[in-house]
Amino acid sequence: MLVDESKCVGCGNCVPVCTMGVISIQNGLAAINQDECVECSTCYRVLMREDRPPWLVRSIRSILSALHLTYDAPFGVCPTSALVKPELTWPRMVRRAFSDVLEPHASTGIPGRGTEEIKTNDVTGRLQEGDAGFVVELGRPGIGARFRDIEKFAMALAPLGAEFEGKNPVTSLMTDPMTGKVQDDILDEKVMSAIIEFKVSQDKVPAILSRIEELGGEIDTVACIGIGARCDSGRIPYEEAVRAGGLTLSVNGKTNLGLGRVVPKEASR
Amino acid sequence: MTNTLHRQGTRENLAGDYVIFSTSAAGYNKEGCAPQIKQFYQIVLRHDPVNVGGINTGNMTKDGIENILQRVNDATHATAVFDNLDTLAKVVQELKEADLGFSINISGLIEGADECCRKAGLVRHSVEHSLGYVGAVNRLPERPVLEISTMCGHGMVSFNLVKKMIELVKLGKLTPAQAAGQLARPCECGAFNPKRAEFLLEQLRNMG
Numbered sequence A: 001m002l003v004d005e006s007k008c009v010g011c012g013n014c015v016p017v018c019t020m021g022v023i024s025i026q027n028g029l030a031a032i033n034q035d036e037c038v039e040c041s042t043c044y045r046v047l048m049r050e051d052r053p054p055w056l057v058r059s060i061r062s063i064l065s066a067l068h069l070t071y072d073a074p075f076g077v078c079p080t081s082a083l084v085k086p087e088l089t090w091p092r093m094v095r096r097a098f099s100d101v102l103e104p105h106a107s108t109g110i111p112g113r114g115t116e117e118i119k120t121n122d123v124t125g126r127l128q129e130g131d132a133g134f135v136v137e138l139g140r141p142g143i144g145a146r147f148r149d150i151e152k153f154a155m156a157l158a159p160l161g162a163e164f165e166g167k168n169p170v171t172s173l174m175t176d177p178m179t180g181k182v183q184d185d186i187l188d189e190k191v192m193s194a195i196i197e198f199k200v201s202q203d204k205v206p207a208i209l210s211r212i213e214e215l216g217g218e219i220d221t222v223a224c225i226g227i228g229a230r231c232d233s234g235r236i237p238y239e240e241a242v243r244a245g246g247l248t249l250s251v252n253g254k255t256n257l258g259l260g261r262v263v264p265k266e267a268s269r
Numbered sequence B: 001m002t003n004t005l006h007r008q009g010t011r012e013n014l015a016g017d018y019v020i021f022s023t024s025a026a027g028y029n030k031e032g033c034a035p036q037i038k039q040f041y042q043i044v045l046r047h048d049p050v051n052v053g054g055i056n057t058g059n060m061t062k063d064g065i066e067n068i069l070q071r072v073n074d075a076t077h078a079t080a081v082f083d084n085l086d087t088l089a090k091v092v093q094e095l096k097e098a099d100l101g102f103s104i105n106i107s108g109l110i111e112g113a114d115e116c117c118r119k120a121g122l123v124r125h126s127v128e129h130s131l132g133y134v135g136a137v138n139r140l141p142e143r144p145v146l147e148i149s150t151m152c153g154h155g156m157v158s159f160n161l162v163k164k165m166i167e168l169v170k171l172g173k174l175t176p177a178q179a180a181g182q183l184a185r186p187c188e189c190g191a192f193n194p195k196r197a198e199f200l201l202e203q204l205r206n207m208g
Helices: A042-046 A052-065 A095-097 A148-160 A200-218 A239-246 B034-045 B063-072 B084-097 B110-119 B143-149 B159-170 B176-184 B196-205
Strands: A022-026 A029-032 A131-140 A174-176 A194-201 A224-232 A252-256 B020-025 B052-055 B076-082 B103-110 B127-137
Touching: A029 B020, A131 A148, A131 A200, A131 A252, A131 B127, A148 A194, A148 A200, A200 A224, A200 A239, A200 B127, A252 B063, A252 B110, B020 B034, B020 B084, B034 B063, B034 B076, B052 B063, B076 B084, B084 B103, B084 B110, B103 B110, B110 B159, B143 B196, B159 B176, B159 B196, B176 B196
Parallel strands: none
Antiparallel strands: A022 A029, A131 A194, A131 A224, A224 B127, A252 B103, A252 B127, B020 B076, B020 B103, B052 B076
């Protein structure tokens, strides 16, 4: 994201909205740390653009300031529409793809984080009986991650038998999905978060969990871990393996109700 | 999609936080599914959800119901949030009867979702749990901030915005409901639960 300095009046409304906390007011104007900005466009989208003339807003603020009064723009607006959403080129454009929730991933066509995980498992059958599906989301919540860290996880998990999901935006950026190697030219790019998605057989769950714990000590960001599976006969198959690994299952999570079905093309027309 | 897996909270305050959402799958049931997605919205709207939205439709707070319905297309993944299990169970029953074709998931207490399934005569197909965080957890803010912020799974509700709203509520410049409304705006797909945010902000105000 960019700031049009000819328009910005330094009201500061964009500062708390920034998901990465990288907008500050410097010399009376909003300044964005470009290396840390993940191009999520939240500031641009959430603040209503008022298009007020900058000279007018600045004049009012100056006069009120001289009178020891203040004028703050109402919260939730950019009074002069000073934020500019730029066209991005490679490799920076991967930031927006992984951070702007409205940007569909080119590789999967799915917006958001670009993954379906267990959400369509009743239709696609991606996870079969005996499989455990992992989602390792680096950078979340609220810290962000570089692809260098994402690659570190992927390359460490691949030798343990992790079978990376083909329809996943991170997998699509691997030069070799067998090893988890990610394209070199994006390794320094920062994104809000990215999900490494893979499956293993249930017996490998303890080894995967143990390795993920170790990897946590090697990164300067956070990763949140999810595990999913088919619930044949209503049972949760990984429950014992997780507890044996000293971890606790969350009380909340996702449940696929099993209402999906394949709709023949002629029926959908 | 909603990515609601890692909502933080206690069993007690998560009891008022259930997200139900549709997910279509390309090549299986996505093509031509827009009318059924509208039907999904019509069903959930009959039950007074605390939030409704979708990634490419916007959310109830920022965009309004009419705009959401107008923007529906085959790619829409629809979301609705409910603050109690009884209502959710009725919604699940209606969705089952409507037989919309695409996948339906609930994000919330696993035992609550299972109860809804059983009431509707369904056996849950798949489940997914959070195993928490690894890494530089010292960089994360205090728990109340996380509990509110993680209600937007895509991370659009920043830690600093939550902190700002807590501050304004404590100063008496915003009511918890007003602050919750501001917090719901960035969450495009409408998975944020403003009722729960209001409850949490109220608690924080009372704690001083």
